[in-house]
Amino acid sequence: MTVTLIPGDALIIVDVQNDFLPGGSLPVPGGNYIIPVLNQYIAGFYTRRLPIIATRDWHPDDHCSFRQYGGDWPPHCIANSEGADFAPGLALPVYSNIISKATTQDKEAYSAFSNTQLNALLQSFQVKRVFVGGLATEYCVLNTVKDAIQYQYAVFILKDAVCAINRQPEDGRLAIAEMKHLGATSIYCEDLVV
Ligand code: VGL
Ligand code: ZN
Numbered sequence: 001m002t003v004t005l006i007p008g009d010a011l012i013i014v015d016v017q018n019d020f021l022p023g024g025s026l027p028v029p030g031g032n033y034i035i036p037v038l039n040q041y042i043a044g045f046y047t048r049r050l051p052i053i054a055t056r057d058w059h060p061d062d063h064c065s066f067r068q069y070g071g072d073w074p075p076h077c078i079a080n081s082e083g084a085d086f087a088p089g090l091a092l093p094v095y096s097n098i099i100s101k102a103t104t105q106d107k108e109a110y111s112a113f114s115n116t117q118l119n120a121l122l123q124s125f126q127v128k129r130v131f132v133g134g135l136a137t138e139y140c141v142l143n144t145v146k147d148a149i150q151y152q153y154a155v156f157i158l159k160d161a162v163c164a165i166n167r168q169p170e171d172g173r174l175a176i177a178e179m180k181h182l183g184a185t186s187i188y189c190e191d192l193v194v
Contacts, residue, residue: 003156003185004193010051010127011041012148014112014134014141016090017056019076019083026076028135028163032087037161037189038133039091044194046093051125054092055112057140058084058100065108079103097121110143119151129154131187133161138175145179155184 019025021032045052057077065071077084079100086092099118102109112118122130130153132145141162148155157179164172180186 001187002191002193003187005044005048005050006129007050008126008128009045009048010053010122010125010130011045012112012130012132012134012144013038013042013052013054013090013092014132014144015055015057015077015136016087016134017077017083018085018087020057020135021087024076024083025074026165028165031135031163032089034133034135034161034163035087035089037158039089040189041131041133041158041161041192042091042093044192045131047194051122051127052093052096053099053112053118053121054086054090054096055099055101055116055118055134055140055144056084056086058103060103060105062105063102063108064106065102069105071108110140111147112140112144113147113151114143122151122153127153129156131156131158133158135163136172137162137164138171139165142175142179145184146182149182149184155179157184157186158189159186160188 058079
């Protein structure tokens with residue numbers, strides 16, 4: 001199956017930040033291997049001058065998702081810290097749009113649509129189809145994809161450019177199955193026609 005990029009397409013890169021990569025505070029095992037693949041998708045969208053959105057987890061230092069404050073996770077992606085920076089190898093064009101999420105102490109947000117301007121931004125670009133990759137498959141990618149489907153976007157999940165934490169060994173695989181069940185289509189880099 002091939003997919004040809006057309007006006008109305010947008011690339012959404014979820015949370016490819018240092019803390020989610022090996023060496024970070026909440027590493028996704030193997031998360032670094034998706035970076036060169038994401039760069040290939042970026043190159044395709046850039047060639048067509050299609051919108052590219054990079055989301056980032058952007059927490060205050062006392063965020064409710066941190067264990068010390070009753071949450072599930074070690075501290076990660078604290079706003080303006082090095083851990084919250086995008087991976088240095090991620091080749092984001094200067095025209096990329098950045099969406100920060102889960103920015104207030106009392107609200108967790110796995111979806112990049114949650115309390116952000118993402119939907120308004122996509123609407124302003126007249127986006128109809130979103131191509132979603134990044135980290136982590138079963139948390140922020142899954143919840144962003146679910147909301148995108150709710151908002152009536154056609155969703156392509158970049159199967160070779162997502163990576164799971166897999167606290168339970170099947171979590172990533174189950175998340176992909178759920179997204180497909182909800183109507184997302186999974187594609188690989190070589191399926192993309194620019
Ligand atoms: C994420 C756990 C905690 C994610 C964010 O980006 O998938 N996971 N915060
Ligand atoms: Zn987080």
